[in-house]
Amino acid sequence: QSALTQPRSVSGSPGQSVAISCTGSSSDVGGYDYVSWYQQPPGEGPKLVIYDVHKRPSGVPDRFSGSKSGNTASLTISGLQAEDEADYYCCSAAGDYVMVFGGGTKVTV
């Protein structure tokens, strides 16, 4: 149950796009089509922004998109806005009803 690997930080200007990678192994990200992403603004609790690798919950802007290739999942934020500044965490299945998070990525706008 080792944590998935995410970059410590990414940054972009308003309107730009940023991508956050989430790298695991064939035992987690590569072995299941089960990845979700969470946004955590400073001082707040986590919020689901992507589930089932690429699906958006109701109310999440379509600027957020998810994908997966091999052992790496990705979250892309297009048209970056100031309100997107937060920590982002990926999570993957790592066995039957077992899951593992990434270490988190700080997005700076």
Added chain:
Amino acid sequence: EVQLVESGGGLVQPGGSLRVSCAASGFSFSDFWMTWVRQAPGMGLEWVANINKDGSQKNYVDSVKGRFTISRDNARKSVYLQMNSLRGEDTALYYCARWGSGWGWDFWGQGSLVTVSS
């Protein structure tokens, strides 16, 4: 409106025990798996344990197996985490979260802080 409200956190000495609770409202509690996720100060999220709809299936991260027990009471719409043999590394904000219809936690509580220190 879906709400998850954690309680029961506090300061406990190493080797001690504590139970945190999560009261749910605004949805049919017995229809959802529930989870505890923790976050140490200044650190990332860590999945701790989950429990299925009727409480018959429970899963834990390796670091808490044999020390923590997750349970639920569907009549009271509550999920619990009993923590025994607590260690300094268990110090964290403990979040209760609902497992949604897709693969992900769609609602989270605000967390209950557990501090393990002498």
